[in-house]
Structure formats: C-alpha cells, structure tokens
Amino acid sequence: MNRALTLTAALCAALSAAASATTYPLTLTDDLGRKVTLKAEPKRIVSMLPSTSETLCALAACDKLVGVDDYSDYPAYVTKLPKMGGLYNPNVEAIVARKPDLVLVSKYGKLAEPLTQAGITVIAVNPETYDEVFSKTLLLGKIVNREAQAKALVTSMKREIAKVEILTKTAVNKPTAYFEIDPTPYSIGPNSFMGTLLTKAGARNIIPATMGDFPKVDPEFIVKQNPQLILGVDAATAGARPGWNTITALKTGKVINVPKELNTILGRPGPRLPQALRGLAKLVHPELFK
Amino acid sequence: MSSAAPPRPPRSALPLQLAGLALLLLLAVVLGTGLGSVMVPPGEVLGALWRGLSGQELVGNDVIVWQIRLPRVVMGVLVGASLGVCGGAFQGVFRNPLADPYLLGVASGGALGATAVIVGGGPRPLIPAAALLGALGAVTTTLMLAREGRRLPPTRLVLAGVVVGSVLSAISTALLLRGEDRAREVLAYTLGDLGFSGWREVGAVVPYVGLGAGALLLLARALDTLQLGELTARSLGVPVERLRLLVIGAASLATAGAVAYVGIIGFVGLLVPHVVRLAFGAGHRTLLPLSALLGGTLVVLADLLARTTPLSQVGIVTTLLGGPFFLWLLRRTRD
Numbered sequence: 177m178n179r180a181l182t183l184t185a186a187l188c189a190a191l192s193a194a195a196s197a198t199t200y201p202l203t204l205t206d207d208l209g210r211k212v213t214l215k216a217e218p219k220r221i222v223s224m225l226p227s228t229s230e231t232l233c234a235l236a237a238c239d240k241l242v243g244v245d246d247y248s249d250y251p252a253y254v255t256k257l258p259k260m261g262g263l264y265n266p267n268v269e270a271i272v273a274r275k276p277d278l279v280l281v282s283k284y285g286k287l288a289e290p291l292t293q294a295g296i297t298v299i300a301v302n303p304e305t306y307d308e309v310f311s312k313t314l315l316l317g318k319i320v321n322r323e324a325q326a327k328a329l330v331t332s333m334k335r336e337i338a339k340v341e342i343l344t345k346t347a348v349n350k351p352t353a354y355f356e357i358d359p360t361p362y363s364i365g366p367n368s369f370m371g372t373l374l375t376k377a378g379a380r381n382i383i384p385a386t387m388g389d390f391p392k393v394d395p396e397f398i399v400k401q402n403p404q405l406i407l408g409v410d411a412a413t414a415g416a417r418p419g420w421n422t423i424t425a426l427k428t429g430k431v432i433n434v435p436k437e438l439n440t441i442l443g444r445p446g447p448r449l450p451q452a453l454r455g456l457a458k459l460v461h462p463e464l465f466k
Numbered sequence: 467m468s469s470a471a472p473p474r475p476p477r478s479a480l481p482l483q484l485a486g487l488a489l490l491l492l493l494a495v496v497l498g499t500g501l502g503s504v505m506v507p508p509g510e511v512l513g514a515l516w517r518g519l520s521g522q523e524l525v526g527n528d529v530i531v532w533q534i535r536l537p538r539v540v541m542g543v544l545v546g547a548s549l550g551v552c553g554g555a556f557q558g559v560f561r562n563p564l565a566d567p568y569l570l571g572v573a574s575g576g577a578l579g580a581t582a583v584i585v586g587g588g589p590r591p592l593i594p595a596a597a598l599l600g601a602l603g604a605v606t607t608t609l610m611l612a613r614e615g616r617r618l619p620p621t622r623l624v625l626a627g628v629v630v631g632s633v634l635s636a637i638s639t640a641l642l643l644r645g646e647d648r649a650r651e652v653l654a655y656t657l658g659d660l661g662f663s664g665w666r667e668v669g670a671v672v673p674y675v676g677l678g679a680g681a682l683l684l685l686a687r688a689l690d691t692l693q694l695g696e697l698t699a700r701s702l703g704v705p706v707e708r709l710r711l712l713v714i715g716a717a718s719l720a721t722a723g724a725v726a727y728v729g730i731i732g733f734v735g736l737l738v739p740h741v742v743r744l745a746f747g748a749g750h751r752t753l754l755p756l757s758a759l760l761g762g763t764l765v766v767l768a769d770l771l772a773r774t775t776p777l778s779q780v781g782i783v784t785t786l787l788g789g790p791f792f793l794w795l796l797r798r799t800r801d
Contacts, residue, residue, distance in 0.1 A: 358650055359651060360654040394503040394661075395534055395661055396503060396534045397504055400504040417662050417664070418534050418662065419533035
C-alpha cells in the first residue's frame with residue numbers, strides 16, 4: 177500500500193516535471209524518419225502546413241511564426257504573415273530570407289533537403305490519422321516549449337468531441353453514407369482521418385476498410401450499396417449521373433454538398449477537429465442538434 | 467487472328483477477318499457487360515438487357531447493368547473504334563508510323579479546356595464543351611502554323627502539332643499547379659475515364675464518331691493510292707492536299723468528340739493499326755475497318771480491367787498492356 181502510494185507520487189512528480197518545460201537540446205525523429213536536434217527553444221518559425229499553423233496558434237505560439245504557406249488562413253493572424261509558397265512551389269529563397277530557426281514542413285514536399293543544406297533546422301510533422309492529430313499536437317507542444325498548453329488543448333478537444341459523440345452514439349437510425357471527396361469519384365475509407373469523423377458523426381460508411389483510405393470508386397458499386405445519405409456532391413450533379421436517380425439518398429433528398437468552410441476544416445487535421453466533427457454530425461443527424 | 471496469314475491477303479479474306487474481329491469485339495462486350503465490381507449473375511444480366519431493351523421497368527441490379535455498365539461498354543466501343551480508325555488514317559496520310567489521333571494537339575487542347583473548367587471551379591457539365599473547344603482550337607492552330615501557301619507539308623504538320631501540344635500542356639500544368647486540390651480530377655481526365663458515361667453521353671458522342679470515322683472509312687481507297695507516293699497519287703488524279711485536309715478534319719472531329727467525354731486514352735490509336743497491319747496487311751480498306759473493331763475490343767477490355775483492378779484508369783491499362791504486346795508482336799514479325 178505504502179509502496180503503491182510512493183510510486184504514484186513519484187509518477188505524478190515525473191509527469192508534472194515533464195509537463196512543465198521542454199529541455200533543449202531536444203532530439204526527435206520526424207515524419208521523414210530523420211533525426212533532428214533542436215539546440216534551443218525556436219523563436220522564429222515558418223510553418224508550411226495549414227494544420228501546423230493552426231496548432232501553433234492554438235498553443236499560444238502564434239507570435240513565433242514569421243512566415244506561413246499560401247494555404248494557411250486560420251486564425252486571422254496568420255493571414256497577415258509573409259506567404260512562403262505552397263507544397264509544390266515553395267519559395268525557398270523567401271523562407272531562408274526570413275532567417276527562421278525552425279521550419280515545419282509536410283513530409284510530401286521537397287523542402288527538407290535544400291533548407292537543411294542552408295543550415296536551417298527542418299522538422300516534418302504530418303498528422304494523417306485521427307489519433308495522430310492528438311499525438312502530433314503534443315509533439316508540436318514539446319517542440320515549441322508549450323507542453324502544458326498542448327496537453328490542455330488535447331483534453332479540451334477530446335471533451336468537445338465527446339459532447340458530439342454522446343449525441344450521435346445514441347442515434348437510432350445511423351444512415352449508410354457515401355462521402356465524395358472529388359467527382360472522379362474518390363471517396364474515403366473508414367480508417368482515414370475523414371472516415372473516422374464520418375463514423376463518429378453517426379453515419380455508416382459504405383466504403384469498406386479493405387478498399388483503402390482514399391479509394392477511387394466504381395460508380396456501379398455506389399449504386400449497389402444504395403446509400404441513404406450522400407455527402408460532397410450537389411443533388412443536380414448526382415442526379416445527372418447514369419443510374420443514380422435510383423439511389424435512396426436521391427429519392428429522399430438526402431444529397432448534401434458540404435459547405436466550403438466545413439470542407440476546409442474536414443481536410444485539416446488540426447485543433448478545429450471538434451468543430452469539423454460537429455459540423456459533419458449536424459449534416460448527418462440534423463434532428464439531434466435542434 | 468491467324469498468324470499464318472500472308473502479309474497481303476487477297477481481298478476475299480476481308481469478310482472472314484471482319485467476322486473474326488467482330489466476334490472478338492462481341493466477346494469483349496459480353497465480358498464487359500457481364501463483369502464488374504458488383505457481381506451480377508449471367509441470368510440477371512440477360513434479364514436486365516431484355517427489360518432495358520423492351521422498355522420494361524428495371525428491377526434489382528438492372529440499373530447497374532442497363533444504365534451504368536452497358537452504356538460504359540458502348541462508349542468504350544465507340545471511342546476505341548474511333549481511335550483505331552483515326553490512328554490508321556493518320557499513319558496513312560502522314561506516311562509516318564508514329565502518327566496517332568492526338569498528333570495535331572487534339573489531346574492537349576482537350577486537356578487544357580477540361581483543366582480550365584476543373585481548376586476554375588466551373589460546372590461539371592461544361593467540361594465536354596470546353597474540351598471540344600480546346601481540341602478543335604488546337605488542331606486549327608496547328609493547321610494554320612503548318613500551312614505553306616495552299617500546301618500542307620506532312621513534316622511541318624507533325625512539327626507544328628508537337629509544338630502546339632507542348633505549349634498547351636505547359637499552360638495546363640501551370641493552371642493545375644495553381645489549383646492543387648483539383649489535381650486528382652485533372653489527372654483522371656488525362657488518363658481517360660469512362661466512369662460516368664451514360665446513354666446521354668453515348669448519344670452525344672455518336673455524331674462525332676459516326677461522321678468522323680465514317681468519312682475516314684470512305685476515304686480508304688484514296689489513302690491506298692497515297693501510299694504510292696505523293697507524285698504518283700497526284701498523277702492518278704488524287705487531290706492530295708484536299709485529301710489530307712479531309713482526313714485531318716474527320717479524324718480531329720472524331721477524336722475531339724471522344725476526348726471531350728472520356729478524356730485521353732493513350733496508345734490505342736498508335737498500337738491498334740500497327741497490330742492490324744502486322745497481322746492482316748497494310749491496305750487501308752482492310753486496315754481501317756479492322757482497326758475500328760480491334761480498337762473497340764481493346765478499350766472495352768482495358769476499361770473492364772480499370773474498374774475491377776487497382777490499375778483504375780483505362781488509359782493506364784491500354785498503355786501498360788498494349789505496350790508490351792506491341793513490342794512482342796514487333797519482334798515476332800521482324801524479318
């Protein structure tokens with residue numbers, strides 16, 4: 177009993193110590209599999225991913241940002257920062273000219289190498305799955321010495337998500353749903369970031385996990401699955417497709433084009449994830465949010 | 467396909483060859499209609515076709531077979547046939563084995579039109595019109611650039627076509643990079659997609675393919691004469707420049723119509739006429755109709771693979787499977 181108490185106390189102490197401040201130099205392995213060492217707390221950061229920009233600002237580290245990518249647009253503060261290009265056309269010279277002590281990049285671009293050669297510390301951080309949104313938030317917290325804020329942010333995000341899930345879990349009718357992310361058509365598998373949100377929003381995804389995270393779908397498969405809800409297309413477009421007027425969702429008028437703002441946050445694995453889930457749940461179960 | 471056939475078969479062999487390739491096409495159509503990502507038993511497929519043809523109410527999987535699969539297969543036949551005929555005619559009129567229906571900028575012009583609409587966020591039904599406009603605009607530009615007085619020298623045409631194609635592709639790429647999140651849609655278009663081809667789309671393509679490919683079939687005899695050389699053809703009374711313009715016009719019309727609705731299906735126009743030539747001889751009265759049948763067969767089978775395997779795009783399949791097959795055939799028949 178005594179020993180258990182001592183252990184618990186020790187654990188608590190260790191935890192609170194860990195939560196207080198990051199100790200530099202900090203060495204970590206980033207999403208490109210590179211070992212990166214931060215010598216000191218970064219003070220001038222360039223973020224090349226919209227979700228990363230959002231997370232840093234949610235951690236009250238907005239003032240550390242000295243530049244962002246072209247697509248970062250939230251919160252309003254980042255829109256005033258110098259733009260450094262996009263994923264495929266980053267402006268390396270502009271980034272170097274900002275004299276950043278840390279550049280946070282996507283693992284898909286090719287920025288890491290030229291910037292590293294220019295002597296700039298680069299870390300690739302790419303949340304892709306639902307769980308990674310939280311683990312990468314904590315990681316970013318550690319990187320910018322905002323660990324306590326990161327933990328608080330994750331806790332509050334999970335609390336907001338739980339509020340939505342309490343409603344959707346009790347829903348009696350969970351509609352079978354097809355979510356179109358582009359009209360080729362591509363959809364989302366249940367294990368993808370958006371797929372997880374769709375399930376949590378109280379829908380039953382017609383795409384099985386075996387088809388992958390972002391499968392190209394044969395239109396006849398969608399007609400066969402006969403979803404009760406179609407998201408991501410407007411009714412006119414869906415109705416004009418051969419054979420689609422026989423789908424239940426079209427007959428009952430449950431074809432909803434996702435509003436642009438919601439679509440943006442649905443594609444952004446960052447701190448606005450609870451809002452994304454709430455917005456999606458409102459589309460799937462409007463009756464629960466009256 | 468009898469590989470023992472002599473390189474220049476007597477004319478009486480044509481009906482037999484036509485029947486043989488028609489049977490092959492029929493087989494492809496049966497497979498394409500019977501198979502898909504949704505399993506429909508053969509009996510139900512037949513029932514669906516019957517109910518669709520006789521205008522009865524569609525039940526169960528009928529919608530899939532009659533409204534989705536069959537028009538998709540028919541579209542494949544139309545597009546494949548048109549690419550095959552146009553390829554054969556282009557190779558003949560340019561007397562260049564590398565000529566194909568996309569040679570004069572049809573593909574890149576169509577792609578630019580489609581890309582502009584997709585990236586610009588325009589309504590989807592606008593895509594075919596924009597693609598058609600782009601395709602025909604590109605060909606017209608090529609013809610204007612290649613013109614030498616009233617003559618249309620083949621070498622200048624090919625060069626002008628390549629340049630126009632490259633310039634338009636560069637513009638498409640620039641547009642694409644500005645609208646990155648639409649990249650997948652544009653890419654799907656440039657790799658060919660029969661995905662949402664319904665009866666309405668088939669109906670829209672029929673006039674282009676019918677007019678274009680039909681005209682080319684009628685020009686077969688004149689194309690044969692052209693193979694004797696430009697001077698000889700002239701002395702035999704063939705209006706060479708007018709013939710060239712006619713072939714280009716007809717082929718561009720057929721190809722542009724196809725490109726507008728299904729995007730760019732590569733390699734068919736190049737591959738099919740060569741296969742036919744190697745197997746059945748080079749006369750255009752044989753070459754063009756047989757290329758139509760084989761082109762249709764190839765695209766239908768390629769699309770079947772595209773929608774049931776992870777290869778996913780018909781243009782990828784035609785190139786991946788057609789390429790090696792072509793090389794194999796080429797090596798086998800080397801003398």
